[in-house]
Amino acid sequence: MSSTAAVKGEIERFLKSPNPEVVCVTGAWGAGKTYTWQAIFDRLRNQREIAMQRYSYVSLFGVNSLEGMKSAIFENLEFLVPQARSGFEALLSGGNSLFKQSKQLVGVAGAIPIVGGYVAKGQPLLFNTIRNQIVCVDDLERRSGISVKDVFGLISFLREQRGCKIILLLNESQLEADAAKEFSDYFEKVIDSKLVFAPTPADAASIAITSKDDVSALTREFCEKLSISNIRVIKKIERLIAIADLARLSPSVRKSAIHSMVMFGWCKFDSGANPPPISYMRQSSLSKYLERRGSKEKPSAEEARWDSIISAYEWGTLDDLDAVLLDFVDSGVLDADKVNRCVAQLEAKQDRADKLGKMQQAWNVFHGGFADNKNAVCAALIEGFKASFDVLSRRNLDEVVSVLRELDRAEDADGLVSFAEERCEADFWADDPFERGVKDSRIRQVLAERQKAATPAFNxxxxxxxxxxxxxxxxxxxxxxxxxxxxxxxxxxxxxxxxxxxxxxxxxxxxxxxxxxxxxxxxxxxxxxxxxxxxxxxxxxxxxxxxxxxxxxxxxxxxxxxxx
Structure with missing residues (x-):
C-alpha cells in the first residue's frame, strides 16, 4: 500500500469512528491535504458513513486570537445531512440552510457598535454549542498572532471536554522556529497520530484529475511524466486546458497540444520544483546548443538539469500552435482566433500525412512479400488511391494504373482513371512542366481533354x-x-x-x-x-x-x- 493510500485509509477510519481523537496530517503546500480530506469527507457524507453528525472547518490563515478561532469554529458549523428535495431529509437540509443564515446574522450584528458588545459577551455561549462533532483545523503554519501552544490547548479541550474529533492539516516544515518548538513540545500530549502526506506524481495526478475522458487521461499521463506532485499546479493546468477547449481537436493534434500545455503550466506555476522559465522554452534545444557552441559557454548545472528533464519529456521544437498556447499560459489571455487558425493548419497537415500513409500501406502489400496475392494487392492499391486521392498526383495514379494493367486488371485500371476524372480537382489535371511523362494512354487521353477544355483564348x-x-x-x-x-x-x-x-x-x-x-x-x-x-x-x-x-x-x- 502506498503512503497516499495509507493516509486515505486513516482518514476514512477517523471519519467512521465515533471516538474523540486528534489526527495530524502534514505535507508540503500543494500536496493535496485539504483536497484529499474534502473529497473523502464528501464521499462518506453522501454515503452516510460519518460517525458524527456535526462538522466545522476552520482555516487559521489570518486568525490572530483564540477567540477568533472559537468564533470561526462556530460560524462554520454545519449539520451533516445530504441535500434532498422532499421528506424528512429536505426538512433537515432546510434547517441547515436556516442555521447558516442565522450565523451570518450574528456576524452582522457583531459589527454594529452597541449590539456588537452584547454579541461579544454571548460568544462563550455560542461556542458552548461546539461538542460531539468533527473539527478540521487547517493552515496552522499560516496563523497570525495566535501561538501553537494556544491552538493545541483548544484542540485538547475540544477532545477531552467536548467529545470532538479534530483533524489538523499543516505544512510542518513551514513553521517558524518558535512555533516548531511548541509543536514538538506539545505534540505527544495532544496528537494521537501523525500522518505524512507525500503523494507520488501518479498519486497527485489521480487525486487532482478524476475524470476518465481522453483529455483527462492525457493530462494525468503528462503530469506524471514531469513528476508534478503539486495538486494545485495540476488543477491550474487542467483549468487552462479546459479553457483552451482542446477536447475538440483531432486525436493527434490534441495529444500534442496537451503535451505542450502541461510543460508550459509546470514552468509557469510550479515554482517549488524550480522548472525552467517560460523564456527558456521559447528556444529550441538545437538553437541553445548552437548558441553555446558559438560562445564556447557550457550550460550551468541548473540548465543541464532543465535540459535533462526536457529531453526525458520528449520535447521537440515549438510549432505555431505551441507558440500561441505558450502565450496563453504566460499571459492568461487566450487568442481563440489564432488557436483556430493554427489548429486548422495542423489538422490539414496531419490529414495529408494520414492519407499519404494509407497509400504507403497499400504499396507495402505489393512490396512486402512474394505471396500469390494478386487480388489483395490490386484491392489495396485501388482502395489506397481512393482513400487518398485528394493528396496524390497524376504520377501516383499512373503508377497504380500501370500495375493494374500489368496484372491484367484493365477494367479496374479504367475504373480508377474514371474515378480520378470525376473526383480529382482541376489542380490534379493541370499542366506540370517538371512532371515525368505519363505512361498510361487512358490518363493521357483524359489529360489532353482536360487541358484542351481549360485552354483560354490565345492572347x-x-x-x-x-x-x-x-x-x-x-x-x-x-x-x-x-x-x-x-x-x-x-x-x-x-x-x-x-x-x-x-x-x-x-x-x-x-x-x-x-x-x-x-x-x-x-x-x-x-x-x-x-x-x-x-x-x-x-x-x-x-x-x-x-x-x-x-x-x-x-x-x-x-x-x-x-x-x-
Whole structure:
C-alpha cells in the first residue's frame, strides 16, 4: 500500500469512528491535504458513513486570537445531512440552510457598535454549542498572532471536554522556529497520530484529475511524466486546458497540444520544483546548443538539469500552435482566433500525412512479400488511391494504373482513371512542366481533354509573358507558331518597361540548355523580329545590343546562315 493510500485509509477510519481523537496530517503546500480530506469527507457524507453528525472547518490563515478561532469554529458549523428535495431529509437540509443564515446574522450584528458588545459577551455561549462533532483545523503554519501552544490547548479541550474529533492539516516544515518548538513540545500530549502526506506524481495526478475522458487521461499521463506532485499546479493546468477547449481537436493534434500545455503550466506555476522559465522554452534545444557552441559557454548545472528533464519529456521544437498556447499560459489571455487558425493548419497537415500513409500501406502489400496475392494487392492499391486521392498526383495514379494493367486488371485500371476524372480537382489535371511523362494512354487521353477544355483564348502579348513565367507548355506551343512579323509588330508598338519585359520573356528560353523545340522556335522568331527592327536604323542596332542580338544571321549546322 502506498503512503497516499495509507493516509486515505486513516482518514476514512477517523471519519467512521465515533471516538474523540486528534489526527495530524502534514505535507508540503500543494500536496493535496485539504483536497484529499474534502473529497473523502464528501464521499462518506453522501454515503452516510460519518460517525458524527456535526462538522466545522476552520482555516487559521489570518486568525490572530483564540477567540477568533472559537468564533470561526462556530460560524462554520454545519449539520451533516445530504441535500434532498422532499421528506424528512429536505426538512433537515432546510434547517441547515436556516442555521447558516442565522450565523451570518450574528456576524452582522457583531459589527454594529452597541449590539456588537452584547454579541461579544454571548460568544462563550455560542461556542458552548461546539461538542460531539468533527473539527478540521487547517493552515496552522499560516496563523497570525495566535501561538501553537494556544491552538493545541483548544484542540485538547475540544477532545477531552467536548467529545470532538479534530483533524489538523499543516505544512510542518513551514513553521517558524518558535512555533516548531511548541509543536514538538506539545505534540505527544495532544496528537494521537501523525500522518505524512507525500503523494507520488501518479498519486497527485489521480487525486487532482478524476475524470476518465481522453483529455483527462492525457493530462494525468503528462503530469506524471514531469513528476508534478503539486495538486494545485495540476488543477491550474487542467483549468487552462479546459479553457483552451482542446477536447475538440483531432486525436493527434490534441495529444500534442496537451503535451505542450502541461510543460508550459509546470514552468509557469510550479515554482517549488524550480522548472525552467517560460523564456527558456521559447528556444529550441538545437538553437541553445548552437548558441553555446558559438560562445564556447557550457550550460550551468541548473540548465543541464532543465535540459535533462526536457529531453526525458520528449520535447521537440515549438510549432505555431505551441507558440500561441505558450502565450496563453504566460499571459492568461487566450487568442481563440489564432488557436483556430493554427489548429486548422495542423489538422490539414496531419490529414495529408494520414492519407499519404494509407497509400504507403497499400504499396507495402505489393512490396512486402512474394505471396500469390494478386487480388489483395490490386484491392489495396485501388482502395489506397481512393482513400487518398485528394493528396496524390497524376504520377501516383499512373503508377497504380500501370500495375493494374500489368496484372491484367484493365477494367479496374479504367475504373480508377474514371474515378480520378470525376473526383480529382482541376489542380490534379493541370499542366506540370517538371512532371515525368505519363505512361498510361487512358490518363493521357483524359489529360489532353482536360487541358484542351481549360485552354483560354490565345492572347499573344499576355501569353508571351505567362508562358515564360509559368513555363506553360500549352502557350509555348501556340507562341511557336506565331509569325515573325507579329513579334516585330508587337515590339515596335510597345515602349518602356512593358517592351523590356516582353523582349526578356521571349528570349528567356536561351538560358535553358535542353530547351524544347517550341522554346527554341520562340527565341528564333523573337531574334529575327529584333534583327529586322535593328536593320531599320543605326540607333535601333545600338539599342538592341543590350539583348545580345546582332545583325548577323544565326548559322545553320552546315555553317550557312539560317533562313527564317
Amino acid at each position: 499573344f502579348e499576355d501569353d508571351l509573358i505567362t508562358a515564360a513565367e509559368k513555363m506553360d507548355r500549352g502557350r509555348q506551343a501556340q507562341l511557336a507558331k506565331v509569325p515573325v512579323e507579329r513579334y516585330q509588330e508587337l515590339f515596335e508598338q510597345r515602349t518602356g518597361d512593358r517592351l523590356g519585359r516582353l523582349i526578356h520573356c521571349a528570349l528567356d528560353y536561351r538560358r535553358i540548355i535542353n530547351a524544347s523545340d517550341d522554346e527554341q522556335a520562340i527565341v528564333s522568331r523573337a531574334e529575327a523580329a529584333l534583327r529586322a527592327i535593328a536593320k531599320k536604323s543605326r540607333l535601333n542596332e545600338l539599342r538592341l545590343q543590350r539583348y545580345g542580338v546582332t545583325l548577323d544571321e544565326p548559322a545553320s549546322e552546315d555553317g550557312e546562315p539560317k533562313a527564317e
